[in-house]
Amino acid sequence: MEIPPKSPDGSEKSPQSKELMTSNTASTLCISSRSESVWTSASRSKWDIYHKPVIVVSVGAAVFLFGIVITSLSCIQSENKKVYKMCGPAFLSLGLMLLVCGLVWIPIIRKKQKQRQKSQFLQSLKSFFFNR
Numbered sequence: 001m002e003i004p005p006k007s008p009d010g011s012e013k014s015p016q017s018k019e020l021m022t023s024n025t026a027s028t029l030c031i032s033s034r035s036e037s038v039w040t041s042a043s044r045s046k047w048d049i050y051h052k053p054v055i056v057v058s059v060g061a062a063v064f065l066f067g068i069v070i071t072s073l074s075c076i077q078s079e080n081k082k083v084y085k086m087c088g089p090a091f092l093s094l095g096l097m098l099l100v101c102g103l104v105w106i107p108i109i110r111k112k113q114k115q116r117q118k119s120q121f122l123q124s125l126k127s128f129f130f131n132r
Contacts, residue, residue, distance in 0.1 A: 064095025
């Protein structure tokens, strides 16, 4: 009789059983990483769908306005003029970047919602015709 070789870590498990354990773990990780919204058909409110881009747009607008105020202070006040001239454009660019990212995010979400509705409609048609 042939004795199966010991594993490097000293455990008595055969390589085949280890392979099965890792594949089982991988499938469990794959299942747990799936988003629930893809598999459930519960309708969500507009706020649930758009709250992240709305928050990004709001923060971006606030930072952009703060950058405008700081930049205008560099023109008005004579003391700390160098600090205002450095920080103002930085806040302007950061706020503008957040504002644009949020505004671009909204149409992307709309497009995904339309695609999801189409796929759910096609799945219901398919189940209607094939389950007869």
